[in-house]
Amino acid sequence: MNPWIMSLALIAGFGVFAYSARKRWQLMTIGAAAPRFDRIPERLRLALRFAIGQARMPRYRWAGIAHILIFAGFIVLLLRSLMLWGRGYDEHFHLWILGIDQPLGKLYALLKDVFAVLVIIGALIFVYYRVIKRPERMTLGVEGLAILGIILVMMVADIGYDGTEQVLAARAANAGVQFIGWEPAGSTAALALAGLDLSDAALNVVRHAGFWSHALLVLVFLNILPYTKHFHIITAVPNVFFHNLEPPGRLVPTEDLEGKVEREETLGIARIEQFSWKAILDFYTCTECGRCSDQCPATRTGKKLSPKHLTLDLRDHLYERQDELIGGGNGDGAAKIDLTSGVIDPEVLWACTTCRACEQECPVFISYVDKIVDMRQYLVQEKGEIPQDLTVAFRGLETNGNPWNLPAAQRNEWTEGLEVPRMSENPGAEYLLWIGCGPAYDEKARKTARAVAQLLTRAGVSYAILGEEETCTGDAARRAGNEFLFQIMAQTNVEVLNGYGIKKIITICPHCFNTLGNEYGDFGGQYEVIHHTELLAKLVDEGKLKPTQRVDARVVYHDACYLGRHNGVYDPPRAVLSCIPGVELVEAKDSRDRGMCCGAGGAQFFKEEEPGRERVNTARTDQLLATGAEVVSSACPFCMRMLTDGINAKDREDIQQMDIAEVLLKSVAGLS
Numbered sequence: 001m002n003p004w005i006m007s008l009a010l011i012a013g014f015g016v017f018a019y020s021a022r023k024r025w026q027l028m029t030i031g032a033a034a035p036r037f038d039r040i041p042e043r044l045r046l047a048l049r050f051a052i053g054q055a056r057m058p059r060y061r062w063a064g065i066a067h068i069l070i071f072a073g074f075i076v077l078l079l080r081s082l083m084l085w086g087r088g089y090d091e092h093f094h095l096w097i098l099g100i101d102q103p104l105g106k107l108y109a110l111l112k113d114v115f116a117v118l119v120i121i122g123a124l125i126f127v128y129y130r131v132i133k134r135p136e137r138m139t140l141g142v143e144g145l146a147i148l149g150i151i152l153v154m155m156v157a158d159i160g161y162d163g164t165e166q167v168l169a170a171r172a173a174n175a176g177v178q179f180i181g182w183e184p185a186g187s188t189a190a191l192a193l194a195g196l197d198l199s200d201a202a203l204n205v206v207r208h209a210g211f212w213s214h215a216l217l218v219l220v221f222l223n224i225l226p227y228t229k230h231f232h233i234i235t236a237v238p239n240v241f242f243h244n245l246e247p248p249g250r251l252v253p254t255e256d257l258e259g260k261v262e263r264e265e266t267l268g269i270a271r272i273e274q275f276s277w278k279a280i281l282d283f284y285t286c287t288e289c290g291r292c293s294d295q296c297p298a299t300r301t302g303k304k305l306s307p308k309h310l311t312l313d314l315r316d317h318l319y320e321r322q323d324e325l326i327g328g329g330n331g332d333g334a335a336k337i338d339l340t341s342g343v344i345d346p347e348v349l350w351a352c353t354t355c356r357a358c359e360q361e362c363p364v365f366i367s368y369v370d371k372i373v374d375m376r377q378y379l380v381q382e383k384g385e386i387p388q389d390l391t392v393a394f395r396g397l398e399t400n401g402n403p404w405n406l407p408a409a410q411r412n413e414w415t416e417g418l419e420v421p422r423m424s425e426n427p428g429a430e431y432l433l434w435i436g437c438g439p440a441y442d443e444k445a446r447k448t449a450r451a452v453a454q455l456l457t458r459a460g461v462s463y464a465i466l467g468e469e470e471t472c473t474g475d476a477a478r479r480a481g482n483e484f485l486f487q488i489m490a491q492t493n494v495e496v497l498n499g500y501g502i503k504k505i506i507t508i509c510p511h512c513f514n515t516l517g518n519e520y521g522d523f524g525g526q527y528e529v530i531h532h533t534e535l536l537a538k539l540v541d542e543g544k545l546k547p548t549q550r551v552d553a554r555v556v557y558h559d560a561c562y563l564g565r566h567n568g569v570y571d572p573p574r575a576v577l578s579c580i581p582g583v584e585l586v587e588a589k590d591s592r593d594r595g596m597c598c599g600a601g602g603a604q605f606f607k608e609e610e611p612g613r614e615r616v617n618t619a620r621t622d623q624l625l626a627t628g629a630e631v632v633s634s635a636c637p638f639c640m641r642m643l644t645d646g647i648n649a650k651d652r653e654d655i656q657q658m659d660i661a662e663v664l665l666k667s668v669a670g671l672s
């Protein structure tokens with residue numbers, strides 16, 4: 001075609017891209033360390049499945065399918081771009097074995113044509129979404145449409161280029177234009193062009209326009225990437241590869257807290273440059289699809305928090321300060337900007353229930369809970385900006401080991417009338433039954449504790465409780481940003497647990513389940529932790545508990561976030577319900593890994609909800625009641641309280657709210 005123009009375009013295109021990419025790389029490396037180079041085979045597998053295989057995309061069906069088509073086409077057409085660049089120097093250039101007279105060349109030509117058409121279909125679906133459907137979750141700026149325009153022009157240009165080549169070749173051979181099976185799109189274009197009866201000169205103009213449009217627009221596209229949300233085309237694979245492989249419910253402990261205080265280091269995250277390099281890679285990778293906010297209970301109920309906008313605000317702030325950060329080395333010498341004073345409204349941070357619905361949905365594995373808790377840590381531990389109700393809960397935890405500040409002596413009142421062994425009397429028990437503050441103090445949740453204890457006794461399980469020696473695990477303190485208090489509570493509890501040589505723990509509360517199982521290991525407490533619904537399902541399966549009495553009711557099960565999304569326990573509670581004669585188990589619109597939060601997590605239970613359109617618990621209650629269920633079942637004392645309040649707010653006295661253990665208890669003969 002024209003070697004000079006092609007050389008100039010390639011040098012300019014790749015040169016400018018290298019400059020932009022270098023800046024982004026430098027900006028990323030100002031971030032704090034994050035150890036993400038372990039378990040490489042697992043990382044590769046996950047990157048293949050979720051980044052290359054786009055496994056989360058079809059969760060939003062048509063947008064997902066459109067994205068998969070464009071992404072797959074993008075990979076197939078990369079080779080085509082290389083070939084076209086080569087043809088700038090030699091009109092007959094092809095890549096090695098991909099010559100059109102070779103079998104692989106024909107196969108590639110077929111693939112290229114098919115995917116060019118599929119990419120056009122995918123791009124048109126997105127045009128429909130952006131222009132006609134306009135879902136609230138998406139960012140509907142001109143940038144997205146411009147990119148879609150570039151993609152469409154490139155594909156049409158490519159097909160047009162092939163078509164003109166075929167017509168000109170047929171004319172040179174004095175033959176008619178034929179449909180070629182391995183170039184279906186190009187041949188269709190050729191047949192259409194032949195019908196127009198254009199002159200050779202006109203055909204050559206179309207051919208050149210097609211060729212240069214594709215060859216040059218790829219370079220334009222490449223240079224747009226680092227400055228737009230489409231940077232994810234480059235960063236999505238590494239972002240998925242380097243995502244956190246630890247259990248999703250585990251927060252990384254702050255090392256050497258006291259030393260940090262002595263050295264006057266910031267506790268938590270105050271400034272953008274204190275995020276890790278992986279967090280910065282997250283900011284680069286956000287596709288602005290809005291799936292996170294679409295599932296976020298806070299966004300859904302009209303709170304200020306939208307996880308997508310949280311990421312975008314942090315990203316925009318990072319980009320605004322790029323030169324200063326790169327030039328000044330971690331921002332030293334430059335104005336150090338407190339994120340919670342102008343960039344992120346603290347109300348946004350306090351509205352999060354840490355439910356992980358956003359993380360579960362994000363197709364590129366961007367994390368939120370860790371960032372939000374890190375910023376809360378700064379608010380609580382450095383600025384002392386704590387919602388009033390939380391200061392009361394913190395005081396209760398410090399004084400009496402429970403967030404309600406109730407006397408420790410009341411912790412055992414739930415056992416009244418039952419024979420529940422204590423660890424101090426029965427140190428050889430196989431399991432410790434960890435009660436948790438909710439079942440210990442909350443009147444309604446106490447029924448769950450009683451049901452669990454009765455069922456364990458009936459099944460002959462060797463267990464005991466700590467009694468007054470048990471205190472809160474500290475989950476709420478940690479997620480509310482009080483890492484200091486959490487670490488003290490964790491160390492105290494681990495001392496008690498290890499003092500009894502405890503190996504196996506049954507928990508009633510999913511928050512205790514998560515903290516004991518995923519977080520106490522960092523403080524020397526390694527335990528096999530099982531949630532009561534898992535153990536009950538096993539006992540029923542083994543025939544040690546026999547649900548024989550009918551419980552005639554339509555039952556909906558509400559997934560607790562810390563049991564489901566944080567720990568993958570979805571089936572055991574359903575398995576228990578399914579074994580009970582008479583129970584008709586129904587599913588809410590959002591369930592399992594899309595289950596909507598009840599609004600209690602992340603210490604929300606202990607404070608007033610941020611202002612919004614409605615409360616999270618009533619929104620979730622609506623979903624559950626829409627199933628026509630007579631019983632709303634759950635497996636978390638905090639969900640239970642939130643849903644009970646939701647049901648009461650709707651004056652639905654006809655609806656019962658029961659833990660899975662209570663429903664099972666009704667069915668096991670002689671216990672109810």
Ligand code: SF4
Pocket residue numbers: 292295296297298299305306307351352353354355356357358359368369
């Ligand atoms: S963790 Fe839950 S509440 Fe928090 S931002 Fe994500 S979806 Fe929203």
Ligand code: SF4
Pocket residue numbers: 285286287288289290291292293307308311361362363364365366
């Ligand atoms: S964080 Fe993930 S889900 Fe949310 S807008 Fe960005 S890419 Fe989409």
